[in-house]
Amino acid sequence: MQNRIDQLFAKKQHGVLNIYCTAGFPQLNDTLPVMTALQQHGADLIELGMPFSDPLADGPVIQDSSTKALQNGMSLHKLFEQLSGFRDRIQVPVILMGYFNPVLTYGVEAFCAKCAEVGVDGIIVPDLPMAEYENEYRPVFEKYNLHLIFLVTPETSEERIRKIDSLSKGFLYAVSSSSTTGKDKDMGDQQAYFERLKKLQLSNPVLIGFGIKDKATFEAASAHANGAIIGTAFIKAIEHSQNIDETVKTFISGIIQQ
Amino acid sequence: MDIAINTGNSRYQVDKNGYYGRFGGAYIPEMLYPNVAELQSRYLEVLSDPGFQQEFEDLLRDYVGRPSPLYFAKRLSEKYKAKIYLKREDLNHTGAHKVNNTIGQILLAKRLGKHRIIAETGAGQHGVATATVCALMGMECVVYMGSIDIERQAPNVARMKMLGATVVPATSGSKTLKDATNEAIRDWINNPVDTHYILGTAAGPHPYPDMVARFQSVISEEIKKQLLEKTGSEDPNYVVACIGGGSNAAGAYFHYLDRENVKLVAVEAGGKGVHSGFSAATTQLGTIGIIHASKTLLMQTNDGQIVEPHSISAGLDYPGIGPMHAHLYESGRAQFLSATDEEALAAAYELSLLEGIIPAMESAHALAKLKDLTLQPEDVVVVCLSGRGDKDLDTYIRHMNK
Known part of the structure; x- marks a missing residue:
């Protein structure tokens, strides 16, 4: 079967909305209800965070959600338990995002096999460097038809972007500025960088992440790429939610026209 | 003195990919790539520059007070029936070995055109050593320190502030050293252009473990010369050092790594006992994984x-170990022991009474294992006395009153 991420980009090249949420947050068993609501109300892609004790690339909001999820009892084993059978209800592509240590400890091949079994389509591991992926882990990810999605930043050289593009599958995750998640930086400064990315005519679609929080920033990002990723703003929205479905509906309708 | 540059074909030095055996590497997010790649491509060139070496050497001599003495501990030797020498890193300016590395790294930062320095600290020794060199060079200094450590190490926080540093509490996770390190790394991600991160131990992404080891290698460089003068041989039978991340051990072992006649002994913090659930004995309790961008041994749950960890000594209270040491452990090159909180306290009292030297709690862990080595009267043992005990007086006083 063709990877669901590729299927998505084959039919939609503009305004792709990817929403990040931490698994097991705000409550342990909210993972599936949040995913269901995201699909229901118009997210094109779901990026599910695997909580980690030491999330280096994340700002305070996502860190706190990670800590909370771990306190709720979330773990990789628990996550795969929750995801078992989720494809009966959810058809949009699902990406797991997390740090390399838990994956390494779970066993890279066992992890990939489990992802394929439950129906996960892609993985983002910000601290798995390109060289290590290429030398050691690429065949395993490919064997299970899992797309590994790499990050690029405004400081990434053209040569390196091309190399990352050649190793990536699914899409490229363009960090809108050099920062941890949830930082407010001026999108205007990033325009030149997005234009530069566009001109490179990369083989993968590009989604812009970090700093996207509302309709204006989503549209600005979408004008320069295939779409954008929202994380911190969504975590803030559902943190104290009494009604997940209603909160997700309100949040997404504030971003895109139905 | 010179900074060791040629790694040659050593089995124990870093390889060209930044690994020691299967440990090491740079598991960094892409946002850190330009900074880390710049260090990787330039650190050896800068360190081998004669102008850099001269400046480093001058500061170590005139500002730090090197060479630090190698002291023959007569009464301690009588007690353990061997020839015991103490490498007196406690006599350095700022009171520990940490300053060797901060001097080296601030000179490097200047050459890389950086204006702002960040650092992590646990007990505050590395923070103080960093704040000191920043004052010396007139650079902005931000030190991340766990909010729990800020409470329990008030005098070092005051020292850093007096030296002009901004001390930022790390309030994430467990609010101690590992979290302070996370915060420093996050700061670096957000300030990629003008900032250099002075990491304090022989851990973190390549090239830090190797770079820190090279700056600290002045310790074994001096031991060789001093022992030759005192005993007629550069080589002791044993070099003993405590290990948290492993910077003083890396420096004390450095020039002996390939001299397999010299036994290397590493002492980890056993806390309340290795299997008590309150320990920092990483090699005994850890498994392979990634911590602070390095593949090494670390203490983790089944879920990764x-x-x-736990240790009475804030400087050894770290759930990982530098990748060079993980390799020394796995290859069997170094012998790894652990000392409990109680053993370390007893050793600190013993050294105070026998030699008139109050050691740092960390260094006391190394001293605590003299009793467990099978020593011959002719054996020459060098113990790295990594720091002085002033900062630990509260702990010592509390123990005295028990």
Whole structure:
């Protein structure tokens, strides 16, 4: 079967909305209800965070959600338990995002096999460097038809972007500025960088992440790429939610026209 | 003195990919790539520059007070029936070996055109050593320190502030050293252009473990010369050092790594006992994983979550170990022991009474294992006395009153 991420980009090249949420947050068993609501109300892609004790690339909001999820009892084993059978209800592509240590400890091949079994389509591991992926882990990810999605930043050289593009599958995750998640930086400064990315005519679609929080920033990002990723703003929205479905509906309708 | 540059074909030095055996590497997010790649491509060139070496050497001599003495501990030797020498890193300016590395790294930062320095600290020794060199060079200094450590190490926080540093509490996770390190790394991600991160131990992404080891290698460089003068041989039978991340051990072992006649002994913090659930004995309790961008041994749950360690000594209270040491452990090159909180306290009292030297709690762990080595009267043992005990007086007083 063709990877669901590729299927998505084959039919939609503009305004792709990817929403990040931490698994097991705000409550342990909210993972599936949040995913269901995201699909229901118009997210094109779901990026599910695997909580980690030491999330280096994340700002305070996502860190706190990670800590909370771990306190709720979330773990990789628990996550795969929750995801078992989720494809009966959810058809949009699902990406797991997390740090390399838990994956390494779970066993890279066992992890990939489990992802394929439950129906996960892609993985983002910000601290798995390109060289290590290429030398050691690429065949395993490919064997299970899992797309590994790499990050690029405004400081990434053209040569390196091309190399990352050649190793990536699914899409490229363009960090809108050099920062941890949830930082407010001026999108205007990033325009030149997005234009530069566009001109490179990369083989993968590009989604812009970090700093996207509302309709204006989503549209600005979408004008320069295939779409954008929202994380911190969504975590803030559902943190104290009494009604997940209603909160997700309100949040997404504030971003895109139905 | 010179900074060791040629790694040659050593089995124990870093390889060209930044690994020691299967440990090491740079598991960094892409946002850190330009900074880390710049260090990787330039650190050896800068360190081998004669102008750099001269400046480093001058500061170590005139500002730090090197060479630090190698002291023959007569009464301690009588007690353990061997020839015991103490490498007196406690006599350095700022009171520990940490300053060797901060001097080296601030000179490097200047050459890389950086204006702002960040650092992590646990007990505050590395923070103080960093704040000191920043004052010396007139650079902005931000030190991340766990909010729990800020409470329990008030005098060092005051020292850093007096030296002009901004001390930022790390309030994430367990609010101690590992979290302070996370915060420093996050700061670096957000300030990629003008900032250099002075990491304090022989851990973190390549090239830090190797770079820190090279700056600290002045310790074994001096031991060789001093022992030759005192005993007629550069080589002792044993070099003993405590290990948290492993910077003083890396420096004390450095020039002996390939001299397999010299036994290397590493002492980890056993806490309340290795299997008590309150320990920092990483090689005994750890498994392979990634911590602070390095593949090494670390304490973690079955789910790959990093565990908070315990030690009476804040400087050894770290759930990982530098990749060079993980390799020395796995290859069998170094012998790894652990000392409990109680053993370390007893050793600190013993050294105070026998030699008139109050050691740092960390260094006391190394001293605590003299009793467990099978020593011959002719054996020459060098113990790295990594720091002085002033900062630990509260702990010592509390123990005295028990």
